[in-house]
Amino acid sequence: MASFNIKTGDTVKVIAGKDKGVTGKVLSVLREDDRVVVEGVNQVKKHVKAMAQGQESGIVTVEAPIHVSNVMLVEGDGVTRVGFKKVEGTKKRADGSSYTVERSVRISRKTGEEI
Numbered sequence: 001m002a003s004f005n006i007k008t009g010d011t012v013k014v015i016a017g018k019d020k021g022v023t024g025k026v027l028s029v030l031r032e033d034d035r036v037v038v039e040g041v042n043q044v045k046k047h048v049k050a051m052a053q054g055q056e057s058g059i060v061t062v063e064a065p066i067h068v069s070n071v072m073l074v075e076g077d078g079v080t081r082v083g084f085k086k087v088e089g090t091k092k093r094a095d096g097s098s099y100t101v102e103r104s105v106r107i108s109r110k111t112g113e114e115i
Contacts (some may be wrong), residue, residue: 004029004068005082005106006036012071013079014041019066023074027063035065042066073108073115081109 006012006026013023024039042064050057072079086102093099106115 004031006068006071006073011074012036012038013074014038014066014070015072015079016070017042017066026071029068030065033065034068036068036071037063037065038071039063075108075110075115078110080111082115083107083109085114087114 006029008026008029010026011023012026014020019041022038022041024041027037027039029036040063043061044064045059046062048057048060073082074080083106084104085107087105088100088102090098091101107113108115
């Protein structure tokens with residue numbers, strides 16, 4: 001399992017496959033399978049049986065997962081690769097004293113700014 005550069009809520013552009021060029025919001029990330037579900041991308045028909053009374057059965061259209069390598073993060077008017085950078089910050093202890101910590105943040109490889 002690789003580290004993921006894409007998170008839920010990011011806006012991504014599909015760079016390969018039948019939906020190439022489509023931009024959408026990431027609805028969920030499936031880390032075990034290296035896949036993401038993107039809004040309006042890779043839509044498939046699914047047959048649904050009415051499980052509870054009042055729920056309708058029929059054929060519904062849902063988004064299926066696509067491989068994470070087929071999407072790129074959108075920044076501004078184009079796409080960018082994602083990098084990581086260590087940033088120092090301060091935290092406070094319960095007794096009121098503070099200490100410095102390093103945290104990893106995502107950065108744009110194109111502009112170098114924090115995402």
